[in-house]
Amino acid sequence: MSIFINKQTRVLVQGITGKQGSFHTAQMLEYGTNIVAGVSPGKGGQSVEGLPVYDTVFAAMEKEPVDASILFIPAPFAKDAAYEALSAGVKIIVLIPEHIPLHDAMDIMAYARKQDAVVVGPNTFGLVSSGSSKIGIMPNRYFVPGPVGIVSRSGTLCYEIVGHLTEHDIGTTTVVGLGGDRVVGLNFIDVLSRFEEDPETKAVILVGEIGGSSEEEAAAYISTSMKKPVIAYLAGRSAPPGKRMGHAGAIIERGRGTFESKVKALNAAGVEVAGLPTEVPALIKKILS
Amino acid sequence: MKLYEYLGKKLFHRYDIPVPQSKMAESSEEAAEAAAELGDVVIKSQVLSGKRGKAGGIAFASNPGEARTEAERILNMRLNDLTVEKLLVEEKLQIEQELYLALTVDGALRCPVVLASLDGGMDVEEVAEDRMIKWPIDVSIGLQDYMTREICRKMGVSGALQKEFIKLLPKLYKMFRELDAELAEINPLALTPDGLVAADAKVTIDDDALYRHPQLPRVKEKTDLELKAEELDIAYVELEGDIAVMANGAGITMATLDMVQHYGGAAANFLDFGGGADVERTAQALELLLGTNPKVLLINIFGGITRCDIVAEGFVKVRESKGIDLPVSFRMVGTKEAEGRAILEKVGIKTFNSMDDAVRHAVELTGAS
Numbered sequence: 001m002s003i004f005i006n007k008q009t010r011v012l013v014q015g016i017t018g019k020q021g022s023f024h025t026a027q028m029l030e031y032g033t034n035i036v037a038g039v040s041p042g043k044g045g046q047s048v049e050g051l052p053v054y055d056t057v058f059a060a061m062e063k064e065p066v067d068a069s070i071l072f073i074p075a076p077f078a079k080d081a082a083y084e085a086l087s088a089g090v091k092i093i094v095l096i097p098e099h100i101p102l103h104d105a106m107d108i109m110a111y112a113r114k115q116d117a118v119v120v121g122p123n124t125f126g127l128v129s130s131g132s133s134k135i136g137i138m139p140n141r142y143f144v145p146g147p148v149g150i151v152s153r154s155g156t157l158c159y160e161i162v163g164h165l166t167e168h169d170i171g172t173t174t175v176v177g178l179g180g181d182r183v184v185g186l187n188f189i190d191v192l193s194r195f196e197e198d199p200e201t202k203a204v205i206l207v208g209e210i211g212g213s214s215e216e217e218a219a220a221y222i223s224t225s226m227k228k229p230v231i232a233y234l235a236g237r238s239a240p241p242g243k244r245m246g247h248a249g250a251i252i253e254r255g256r257g258t259f260e261s262k263v264k265a266l267n268a269a270g271v272e273v274a275g276l277p278t279e280v281p282a283l284i285k286k287i288l289s
Numbered sequence: 290m291k292l293y294e295y296l297g298k299k300l301f302h303r304y305d306i307p308v309p310q311s312k313m314a315e316s317s318e319e320a321a322e323a324a325a326e327l328g329d330v331v332i333k334s335q336v337l338s339g340k341r342g343k344a345g346g347i348a349f350a351s352n353p354g355e356a357r358t359e360a361e362r363i364l365n366m367r368l369n370d371l372t373v374e375k376l377l378v379e380e381k382l383q384i385e386q387e388l389y390l391a392l393t394v395d396g397a398l399r400c401p402v403v404l405a406s407l408d409g410g411m412d413v414e415e416v417a418e419d420r421m422i423k424w425p426i427d428v429s430i431g432l433q434d435y436m437t438r439e440i441c442r443k444m445g446v447s448g449a450l451q452k453e454f455i456k457l458l459p460k461l462y463k464m465f466r467e468l469d470a471e472l473a474e475i476n477p478l479a480l481t482p483d484g485l486v487a488a489d490a491k492v493t494i495d496d497d498a499l500y501r502h503p504q505l506p507r508v509k510e511k512t513d514l515e516l517k518a519e520e521l522d523i524a525y526v527e528l529e530g531d532i533a534v535m536a537n538g539a540g541i542t543m544a545t546l547d548m549v550q551h552y553g554g555a556a557a558n559f560l561d562f563g564g565g566a567d568v569e570r571t572a573q574a575l576e577l578l579l580g581t582n583p584k585v586l587l588i589n590i591f592g593g594i595t596r597c598d599i600v601a602e603g604f605v606k607v608r609e610s611k612g613i614d615l616p617v618s619f620r621m622v623g624t625k626e627a628e629g630r631a632i633l634e635k636v637g638i639k640t641f642n643s644m645d646d647a648v649r650h651a652v653e654l655t656g657a658s
Contacts, residue, residue, distance in 0.1 A: 020565075023594075075497065076500065076501075099497040100497065101469055101495055101497045101498035101501075102394055102469065102471060102495040102497065102498065103428075103466060103469050103495065103498065104498075105399075106394065106399060106400055106401065106428050107428055107429075109399040109400070110399075110400065110427060110428045110429045111429070114429065125593075137564070137593070137594055138593055139592070139593040139594070139623060139624060152540070153540065154538060154539055154540020154541070154543075155538050155540065155564070155593070156536070156537055156538025156540060156541040156564070156591050156593060157538060157540030157541040157543070157544050158540070159538075159541075159591055159593050159623075160541055160544070160591050160644065163591070163622070180539055180540070182394060182396045182471075183394060183396055183399045184396075184399075185399075187397070207540070209539075209540055209543060210543075212396045212397070213396070213397055214396070214397060217397060233544075235540045235541075235543035235544040235547060236543045236547065237547040237550065237551075238543075238546045238547045238549070238550040238556070239543060239546070239559075240526075240528065243526045243559075244524075244526070245524075245526060245539060245542070245543050245559055246524035246538075246539025246540075246542055246543070246559065246561040247539040247540070248497070249396065250539060250543065254413065254414055255414055275551070276548060276551065276645065277544060277644065278643070278644075278645055
């Protein structure tokens with residue numbers, strides 16, 4: 001079992017003929033993702049990795065209806081492409097690009113709500129249901145099936161943690177990247193609630209960072225609504241206030257979003273916070289045994 | 290991009306939001322001239338820092354002589370560690386009441402939110418939670434008058450003042466949306482005999498949207514190195530320590546800094562050169578770091594879409610062309626790990642498997658040198 005996506009999920013790649021789009025299409029196919037088509041305006045009729053390319057999402061949907069679309073579209077054009085997919089009826093949109101303007105992100109989220117669709121990202125590595133479907137850009141080999149669900153705000157740090165788990169023969173059900181921007185579609189609570197209902201997921205790892213209040217909100221949800229054990233790792237303990245640490249959302253503003261505030265909230269909800277990424281496997285083993 | 294108060298007020302003026310009469314001054318003489326024209330004035334230092342009043346960066350003057358003395362003092366002071374280059378000399382308002390009004394983005398709700406309070410003029414964190422009215426706005430319908438009426442009702446505002454809000458708030462919202470602002474804050478929003486006037490302006494524009502606002506002024510807040518990094522699209526922040534850090538991904542870079550601190554070291558910077566870097570980009574990032582004269586270089590690569598062999602090649606390229614004579618602690622795992630290690634071993638650089646070991650080694654190296 002897994003959440004959001006599985007082996008049957010039919011996937012579209014928007015921006016499939018670009019360098020990133022074509023490279024990750026090959027990687028996703030290798031992982032086993034059920035990609036059925038791609039879109040690149042003006043490139044309809046071509047093929048990439050044996051997949052048909054269409055000019056528009058509507059044209060693709062007429063031939064190959066899809067459940068999800070992943071976007072490899074430059075930030076200035078991402079809003080238009082996301083609107084197109086939402087308008088054509090795609091229900092899961094994965095927004096890979098970084099630097100999408102904040103107001104564009106808010107516009108996309110408002111339309112997605114109206115279309116009753118799920119948006120992952122922007123500025124995300126995507127999501128993967130281990131062993132069955134990957135809609136994202138994470139390295140294939142670390143994501144092996146197992147009992148742990150992971151939800152993370154950052155990419156490489158999440159791989160680091162998954163890497164430590166893999167070393168200890170601990171696999172994952174689904175791993176979801178929320179994205180590093182200030183406004184993103186899925187939040188911790190959306191994903192935690194799915195893990196809570198997923199029979200295969202036995203424990204959950206939350207990978208957070210400084211900035212915003214989503215870890216604090218997650219903590220409140222965990223204490224009231226979750227039975228499954230959750231542990232956390234948070235990045236940014238040493239970050240100075242007022243500086244954006246790479247992610248647009250990773251900033252301590254006006255005394256809010258501090259490391260201390262997040263640890264305090266999570267601990268109060270019974271969530272143990274690992275001091276170092278290397279400590280995560282031991283904490284998970286303790287819970288699973 | 291944070292805007293200086295005077296730039297924020299220029300934008301307010303463009304959107305028909307009332308601001309005080311004012312003149313800019315860069316010398317005490319200009320301040321005196323402005324005071325001669327405006328009468329009773331307030332002289333405000335233009336720096337990108339809050340709490341200017343408490344730090345002595347704001348002064349009142351009732352004649353040109355006083356204005357000259359105060360301007361002289363402020364221009365010569367260090368304000369929260371910043372130099373003051375510009376002064377905003379404004380007519381002194383007749384303030385009956387100080388209010389608070391702002392538009393910002395609520396990440397949790399994924400939409401803009403209006404913040405309004407009758408308790409203005411103070412630090413926004415000091416306003417009691419129940420005295421700050423928050424109203425989220427669905428961008429698909431935008432700000433409507435009923436929202437303003439509701440915000441006013443919650444504040445306990447009616448009559449003429451409510452009418453003032455209904456005039457003003459849509460202008461602020463229009464500016465916030467059209468200019469891709471992250472924050473448009475008026476604190477205090479002054480109630481004067483002539484109605485509401487923006488006595489201060491704090492406006493921040495989304496860096497990611499600057500490309501579509503060529504008409505907006507560019508405010509330089511970053512250091513030269515941070516600007517160079519921005520040109521290269523490398524996320525870079527200067528810090529105070531002596532271990533230069535470079536990693537791929539914002540989260541793992543932060544975690545590397547945390548670990549440096551955990552083992553008793555101090556990082557000189559945050560540098561995330563992103564995923565999928567090529568040789569050129571790796572070399573550029575390295576050159577940027579070497580320009581800060583660190584004691585030790587710590588490189589942490591977890592290769593996903595980033596290839597270890599390419600990073601290794603970039604490193605060797607810079608080492609050969611520029612020379613890297615400081616100690617290096619190199620961690621490298623993931624895609625093309627064996628190839629990357631082989632390239633580095635050829636030039637006598639050993640790599641670590643684990644982030645822990647590499648960070649510990651880097652901290653030890655600072656003690657040794």
